[in-house]
Amino acid sequence: MRIVAEKVWIREGIVAEGPEGQSLAGNRCKACGQVYFPKVELACLNCLEKQLEDVLLSRKGKLCSYSVVHMPASGFQPPYAVGFVDLPEGVRVFTPLEMEEGKPFKVGMEMEIRVGTLWEEEDKEVVGFKFAVAGG
Amino acid sequence: MREVAVLGVGQSIFGKFPEKSIEELGREAVSEAIQDAGVSPKDIQAAYTSRLFLEMTTGQIILKDLGIADIEMTNVENACAGGATAVRGLWKDIASGFCDIGIAIGVESMTTSPIARKLIPPAKDDLDGLLGMTMPSLFALIGRRLMDTHGATEEDFAQVSVKNHHHGALNPRAQYQKEFTVEEVLASRMVAEPITLLQCCPNTDGAAAVVMCSMDVARKFSTNPVKVVASVLRSADYSFRKEDLTSFAFGKKAAGMAYEMAGIGPEDVDLVELHDAFAPEEIVHYEDLGLCKVGEGVDLVRTGASALGGRCPVNPSGGLLSLGHPLSASGVRIMCEATDQLRGRAGKRQVSGAKVALAQMLGGMANGLEAGAVGIHILAR
Ligand SMILES: [Zn+2]
Numbered sequence: 001m002r003i004v005a006e007k008v009w010i011r012e013g014i015v016a017e018g019p020e021g022q023s024l025a026g027n028r029c030k031a032c033g034q035v036y037f038p039k040v041e042l043a044c045l046n047c048l049e050k051q052l053e054d055v056l057l058s059r060k061g062k063l064c065s066y067s068v069v070h071m072p073a074s075g076f077q078p079p080y081a082v083g084f085v086d087l088p089e090g091v092r093v094f095t096p097l098e099m100e101e102g103k104p105f106k107v108g109m110e111m112e113i114r115v116g117t118l119w120e121e122e123d124k125e126v127v128g129f130k131f132a133v134a135g136g
Numbered sequence: 137m138r139e140v141a142v143l144g145v146g147q148s149i150f151g152k153f154p155e156k157s158i159e160e161l162g163r164e165a166v167s168e169a170i171q172d173a174g175v176s177p178k179d180i181q182a183a184y185t186s187r188l189f190l191e192m193t194t195g196q197i198i199l200k201d202l203g204i205a206d207i208e209m210t211n212v213e214n215a216c217a218g219g220a221t222a223v224r225g226l227w228k229d230i231a232s233g234f235c236d237i238g239i240a241i242g243v244e245s246m247t248t249s250p251i252a253r254k255l256i257p258p259a260k261d262d263l264d265g266l267l268g269m270t271m272p273s274l275f276a277l278i279g280r281r282l283m284d285t286h287g288a289t290e291e292d293f294a295q296v297s298v299k300n301h302h303h304g305a306l307n308p309r310a311q312y313q314k315e316f317t318v319e320e321v322l323a324s325r326m327v328a329e330p331i332t333l334l335q336c337c338p339n340t341d342g343a344a345a346v347v348m349c350s351m352d353v354a355r356k357f358s359t360n361p362v363k364v365v366a367s368v369l370r371s372a373d374y375s376f377r378k379e380d381l382t383s384f385a386f387g388k389k390a391a392g393m394a395y396e397m398a399g400i401g402p403e404d405v406d407l408v409e410l411h412d413a414f415a416p417e418e419i420v421h422y423e424d425l426g427l428c429k430v431g432e433g434v435d436l437v438r439t440g441a442s443a444l445g446g447r448c449p450v451n452p453s454g455g456l457l458s459l460g461h462p463l464s465a466s467g468v469r470i471m472c473e474a475t476d477q478l479r480g481r482a483g484k485r486q487v488s489g490a491k492v493a494l495a496q497m498l499g500g501m502a503n504g505l506e507a508g509a510v511g512i513h514i515l516a517r
Binding site: 010038045069075080091092096118 | 257258263264265266267268269270272273276277278279280281284325326327328329330331374375376377378381504
């Protein structure tokens with residue numbers, strides 16, 4: 001009998017379901033328009049207004065920078081890749097990147113979010129998001 | 137505001153000394169600084185001490201065995217800018233007349249700290265950390281971006297390390313008094329592409345101290361005191377305001393404030409000590425400090441302008457890469473190097489005719505901010 005690992009989110013509430021699938025859940029200040037990911041809780045950090053609305057961020061963005069890392073960090077064992085992805089809403093997201101055969105990273109390329117398991121621990125799978133080269 | 141001077145500087149040995157206590161390291165630096173200043177421990181009216189790891193009342197513990205007690209003592213932490221924060225605190229006290237003479241100390245024992253040789257799991261609310269963010273990976277990402285936007289190459293980053301190790305080899309106080317070639321730097325273990333191990337600062341134990349006083353007091357001790365002509369400390373701005381990954385906006389702003397306060401421009405600076413924890417970062421700071429135009433940072437490395445003998449030597453001490461980086465000590469240690477250079481007693485690494493020196497430390501990491509803190513001091517004679 002296979003024991004089904006418990007799935008645990010790296011942080012609750014960072015991803016939500018939209019018409020085109022799951023993507024990052026942010027919020028926007030109704031007064032100045034600043035968009036945040038992760039969501040700001042209390043007030044807009046830019047203008048301090050408290051009128052915030054939830055927004056679902058785009059599933060695709062441009063790769064601002066990337067690195068293949070050769071030392072462990074958090075739950076990741078090397079080699080793994082991380083990067084910054086710039087989303088059209090004006091948000092730069094730090095994110096793990098999916099390394100795929102035949103798809104080398106290049107600054108400026110289009111990336112797409114993938115929600116799933118980031119790493120496994122003894123009896124649980126830690127779930128979060130990554131970005132992968134779009135169109136695959 | 138009163139003019140403030142540096143009267144004396146001191147440093148402990150820098151390296152890996154797990155057997156040495158914080159008190160021993162601190163006392164080495166403080167004793168040397170007090171002797172260099174030519175004052176008595178009884179003259180010290182205020183002490184600021186910076187330390188990240190761990191314990192309490194570090195300043196009191198170091199100073200009690202040197203005959204300094206029962207004065208105003210403040211202990212601070214501000215990541216890599218902690219030492220600069222201690223200097224800044226003392227500067228404010230002297231400039232505003234709260235005291236005439238005091239000491240700023242920075243000390244760290246990295247080899248006995250909780251982060252020695254192991255990874256600290258990220259805090260629960262550190263989303264970036266949970267997603268794999270570390271200091272080396274952040275500077276790797278900045279480096280990769282420099283390659284795309286500035287035409288930087290892996291060899292350029294390696295050359296920063298080669299330069300600073302060359303400087304460090306001329307400094308008897310450096311942790312690594314050893315030269316490396318570009319090939320050796322590139323062939324060292326890959327940490328986070330494009331950064332290799334020899335482009336990362338080592339773990340270092342060490343302490344530094346600086347005795348500062350009002351200019352009136354300084355003139356009694358010296359005919360040619362080193363003046364602190366600018367002192368700036370700033371916390372990082374939000375990263376949602378950061379457009380350019382290859383610039384620290386708050387570091388650039390702090391530099392502008394420092395130049396304005398000193399009444400000089402970057403072209404007047406003869407040497408710079410700055411936070412080079414990871415090689416690509418040095419190129420970012422060249423531009424933020426205005427040592428060259430934006431986009432031309434790489435040229436300072438390629439032409440040797442930032443090497444000893446060049447237009448504006450950067451990190452003549454060897455920098456964090458070669459001299460070593462006891463986190464809270466570095467912000468004080470750069471004041472020591474700047475002072476030694478302006479007094480013409482930097483030995484084989486002397487920048488000839490140096491009259492103005494800039495000392496910058498920028499560091500720390502917090503989700504949602506572009507870094508932690510930056511401290512900038514400009515010294516002149
Ligand atoms: Zn707002």
